[in-house]
Amino acid sequence: MSPLNLASPLTPRRLKRLPLALLLAGSASWTHSYAAESEASAPVPAGKPAANSSQLETVTVTTRRREESSQDVPTPMSVVSGQNLETQRVYRIQDLQQLVPSVNVAYMHARQSSVSIRGLGNNPASDGLEGSVGLYIDNVYLGRPGMAVFDLMDIEQLEVLRGPQGTLFGKNTTAGVINISTRAPTFTPERSIETSVGEDGYFQTKGTISGPLNDQLAGRFSAYRTRSDGDIKNEYDGHDLNGGSR
Structure with missing residues (x-):
C-alpha cells in the first residue's frame, strides 16, 4: 500500500484509507509509550545500587526542648551547622542573613539593633519595645538584640524557627526564634x-x-x-x- 500524503487534497478513495492510517499511527504511538513506561518502571536488581542515588544526613535539632530529627518537627526552620558558619566566614548575628532566608538584622550599635523574621521584628529606634524574635544561647534568653552583638565562636548549631514559638520558648517569640547551641565539652583533649x-x-x-x-x-x-x-x-x-x- 502506498504511503498516505495528508498534505494532498482529500478524495473519496483517500477518505476510505484515512481511518486505517490513523489507526496504524495511533497503535505505533501507544506501543512506543508503553515500552518507554515499562522500561522506566523496571525494578532494580537486588544488590545493585540505583543510579544517582544519594543519602542525606539526619539533622538533629532541639527545637522542642529535646533532641529529635528535624523531619519530625512540624515547624518551618533553617539549621546551620557550626562548620558551615566557619566555612562561610560568618561570625556575627548581623551576617546571618547571608545564609538564612527571611531573616533580616538591622544593626547600628548595641542599643539600636533589631532582628526580624518574615518581616516581623521591632523598631530599633525605641528602647521600650521588646523584640518579636527570641534569641537564645544554650537555652538562655537574651532580652534585647544588642545582647547578641558578639562573634559566633565555638558554635555547634544554629536553628532559626519561623512563626510563633510561645508554647516552648515563652513570650516575645511571635515572629520566631534564633536558637544557638555551643559545642559541648569533650573528654578527648x-x-x-x-x-x-x-x-x-x-x-x-x-x-x-x-x-x-x-x-x-x-x-x-x-x-x-x-x-x-x-x-x-x-x-x-x-x-x-x-x-x-x-
Missing part, C-alpha cells in the same frame, strides 16, 4: 588557636581548649578578641565609623 588579619585594621584572635577535668567531668573554655578601625571615614574629624572591638 582539644586545643586550637587562630588569628585573622584583614583590611580596615581588622584583627581577630580566638582560642579554645577542652578536655577532662576528672574521670566524670569535662570542661571547655573559649575566648576571642576582635577589633577593626571601621569602613567609613568622617571627613570632619577624621574618625572611622562602623569599627570597634569585641
